[in-house]
Amino acid sequence: MDAFYASAEQAAKPSLRGKAVVVGGLGPRGVVATASYEARVLGVHSAMPTAQARRLAPNAAYLVPRFSLYRSVSEQVMELLGRLSPLVEPLSLDEAFVDLEAGGVADDTVSARRTGERLRTAIREVTGLSGSVGLAGSKMLAKIASEQAKPDGLVLIEPGTERELLAPMSVRTLPGVGPATGDHLRRAGMTTVNDLAEAGEAELVRLVGKAHGHGLYRMALGLDDRPVVAERDAKSVSVEDTFDVDLHDRVRVRAEVERLAVRCVERLRSADRSGRTVVLKVRRYDFSTLTRSETLRGPTDDPTVVREAAARLLEAVDTTGGVRLLGVGVTGLADFTQEDLFAQAADARERAARAEVSEKPVAEDSKPVEEEPESAEQLAARRWPAGHDVRHTAHGHGWVQGSGVGRVTVRFEEPGGPVGRVVTFRVDDPELSPADPLPLVRDPVDYSSWPASLPKSRSGPVSAAGGESRP
């Protein structure tokens, strides 16, 4: 999908169509998740600090992500993909690989192209948003093709042209080559894919390691036989928070770790999973990050067990100087839950007790958690997040344009409708209430029997509907 989050917001909010829209974290440490193409012209892009984006595009609309909306659109798109093939591999909410050969819908470049175009039409009619399609004989090339196809296009890589197409491209084009590997290769004098192919496998292995070097060499030759894999089980669950200002108070840090542990277990449980290894993540004031983990005797989904493990891990971490981010995760996931939670908890407590006698207690300034009294501004921002939907008893459906000084400003408009007008209310106006997002398309075309009459054939290309990439 093209500039997915931003496009969804533009579709949901008619007044934003054609405008610079930035979706991401809005706090002092937020980063941009997606910028609309109008904002990209101004130099705004994904992963950029929101503060920097505001300097580049002061008049853009700044919105927090609304994952429930994006998820529902994503499900519509994935449903369409599932009609093309049983082999659909989602990479994120807005991107997936589809094995058209396994679906029997494309057999040659002509039918692949036709299928891709029909898919793009279907996506537009069902979701109201544009998607781009890359068609090629492998996942790597399909992905590269989809990047080239954006926005709102389709690119097919003709069989036989792969190597000459890749040769002049930057090494950064290849999947798995990020900033670090890119720098590494550049220092070795390699900037293009052709440089990699000429360097040879042995040299690449020497430079970047066995697995990576081998894979890189094959990619450079255009070789990629990784299959499209449907339904992969998650291998870990984690939650993390970056704080607007660094945390210094140890007591507060402990309290945050407990909160995160509980949130992590909630997510774990809602996925019907349990996990055996608890991981604590700490990012310090200087952005250095460390993780500490503890493997339990068996998988658990007990909040107490995870909380206690996380707390133990924290005790071994020096947080003087301040903490920027805390995270708690669980890996080693299992589908079953440990029955004997009592023994698990008892075991944990016993270990904690052992640790206590063997260690000198750390001198602590044990002042109580000072609950920062939330300002009226913070309260308003939490109740009326920028961009979220609201309903007013008289004015109908709208969205929050902004809030401050005890007021909330709402624009009353709906997807597919005309640009609406703006009204300001008191934050505690009883006629105003939060609302769920409306569908982006009111009466979508019925695709329940799509695609009609498929040509049954073998040996066809793979396609990728491309997502967001970073500069």
Added chain:
DNA sequence: TCTGGGGTCCTATAACCT
């Protein structure tokens, strides 16, 4: 005003087992 939040995979090292 630098640098989110969710993940995956790979590597290195140490400990432990056979």
Added chain:
DNA sequence: TCTGAGGTTATAGGACCC
């Protein structure tokens, strides 16, 4: 009984992706 080789698991870190 000691030693060594080799495998597996736990742990920590880092690169990468969207």
